[in-house]
Amino acid sequence: MPDAHRLNTPATDVITSDATAAEGVAQAEERTHRSLFGEILDWMLVPLLLLWPLSIAITYMVAKSIANEPFDRALEDKVTVVAQQVKEVNGRVITRLTGPATDILHADDVDNIYYQILDSRGIMVEGDPEMPLPTEADPPQPWATKFRYDFVHNTEVRIAYIYVDLHKTQVEPQLSIEPRLALVQVGETLEKRSQLVNQIIKGVIVPEFIILPVALILVWFALTRGLRPLAELQQRIRARRPDDLSPIDSGYVPEEILPLVGSLNDMLERLSQSIKIQKRFIADAAHQMKTPLAGMRMQSELALRQTDQSEIHKSLEQLAKSSSSATRMVNQLLALARAENQTPATKPMQLLELSELARDSLQNWVQTSFNKKIDLGFEQADYSVLVKGDATMLQELLNNLIDNALNYTPAGGYATVRVLADEGRQLAFLEIEDNGPGIAIHEREHIFERFYRILGSNVEGSGLGLAIVREIAQQHNAEIEILNNPHCKEKKSPGCLVRITLHLEPNTVPLDYIN
Incomplete structure (x- = not known):
């Protein structure tokens, strides 16, 4: 195993808030809805009426x-x-x-x-x-x-x-x-x-007094006729069922309205995807919460029927364990929903120092590693590794990977978080390795699915951690690799190396210039 900088300091509590802070109180402004018909009519008639005296x-x-x-x-x-x-x-x-x-x-x-x-x-x-x-x-x-x-x-x-x-x-x-x-x-x-x-002017102006009203009527008729496709489009949209999010048929609209219809179809597609994600989230949450809630109800009813204090205590311990499992599952479901709905438009990416972010996340798991008797280490490059991303999401990704490593690594083993960079290819690497049982090759295609559990692992969990990792990695255009730990030589415990590849920002500099 390479030399690693080990963290022996107590873990510090990091408080993360799920609610986004409001940017400011928007002042209510009274807006007047202008008519497109009136707008076009104004731009056509005003020049016409101005040109008339000029003529x-x-x-x-x-x-x-x-x-x-x-x-x-x-x-x-x-x-x-x-x-x-x-x-x-x-x-x-x-x-x-x-x-x-x-x-x-x-x-x-x-x-x-x-x-x-x-x-x-x-x-x-x-x-x-x-x-x-x-x-x-x-x-x-x-x-x-x-x-x-x-x-x-x-x-x-x-x-x-x-x-x-x-x-x-x-x-x-x-x-x-x-x-x-x-x-x-x-x-x-x-x-x-x-x-x-005067005779010449009368000969010219008198016909204009007749032509001008006729021109106004023709302009009015032309605008009414030209804007009819918008009215028809409005009627077709209003006639839809509330749950109909299918694309709007663009075969009967003028060329000028095609970009508008295309934008509406894009919005409907995004809305449909969002609703599907929400429905899937609700279905998954309801399905997964049945088991811990049923266990909590059974243990509470059992405790109510018991008279022996030791049996009541056992039931309460089991109740607390089920409660903790349910709380963890709810938190991971919320984290997954937040990751799925996170876009650069909702929260722009920021310039982050990856080593510093990994070190801060790792400190929260030091006490857990002590309790499980696992050597938790950290390795970093000699220079700053700058990436663009969302700090909260990347910390959530790293927390899930560290949690998996500590859960699957046996007592006396080790887990290491490593930050590297390849300046030639402009890539940054975030690695988490352990000397646990590893992940079989045929299982690596499925472990990122929701609620997927490897049979025979005997490790408690919800099966959502790696699904959260995948969603966050996709939001950052990052790649995930699952490999065997190259430092493990035992076939029974090949260990696991999870590598997250991010895009390196070009202004990476040695740490000596930053300190």
Whole structure:
């Protein structure tokens, strides 16, 4: 047997609580259940109602641009006709506005027409004196028609103006080359333009007033039709029996609802498994509790009928023994149920130092090993062995393995708990070995079953210890191996080596760096 560090200190009591501490008191919040129909309707109608006035504004701008174009062309024709009648004779600017030309200016019976003619010195030749002058920084270009908005008699008008080159209008040629530009302006009010814009807008908006309610009705109908599969799914689920946990048929649901149905089926599967585990737990507990309870009842009735004190004492001893057996079985059933329902989601794994955890668990069994005259030892690596797991569950696993080792090891034998690690393969090993009778190869497939007992062992127990070990190992993705003790040479007592293989965390360091 290798050198081992033996624990000779008294056992210390470790109090474990089965109830999980509450994380905090959740404050009740009043939640309003939003309708999916209303949510989609809001997201569809709100943009629609916001875009409607925006479309009206864009329509107005486009209509205004469309209305300006023909009226600007007509206004350009008018200012061109007037400009063609401007001449310079003997240094004086004169106009030859005939009757037809004047009729062109006043042919409009809706808009007011204003015109103005200024000579090269800015002196008005003819027209309305209140028409404002153009304000442009660039030098004027002769015979180029330009447009602007301005006010005449406090009324907004559209003005077209041209600078006339008087050199080209002179009857008698002049030698002067100094530019001489006369200004001709023609303006009109905006009544006709506004009327055309309003007609265009009415032609666009009136149909929108009809289309918008129709669109709302179509959206409402489409949403009702589109959400009908949800209502049908709800009806199918409500029509189920309370105990029907079979998967929901996903053949008649739209593609968008398939993830929801898949999640519901997963939840139903987990719920079904949980209910099966609970039913199995209740059935096992009821079945296994019959024997100790029946024995306790028989011993209590027997004690009541006895008059001899020694017989009463024997009955009470047997009653206490049955009570202790029943208590142990209840505790192991609870431990098994807790292990089966333990998931990383309910209690996240934590970083643990495996040697320290094993040492703490081993101390609880020192007194028991003294009473049974068994040498209980502990071996650990020279470095920390870090694993991720649940400390309570791993201690429960180790306690069951130590309990089995002490129960099956004869007086004068030994049991050793060992912690090792293989850094190359990133594996941690938790071993419990003894020099007891061992476990036959054909029995090793069955010992992890619930309530399975090896015939002829003559050791009291419930048959739940190794089932608990298996459940906890599965929760930690650990492997279990049952081997003969390589340090035992006797065929009658080959001993047993139980090895639990866990995943080693990469930041394992020598113990000297931790202390």
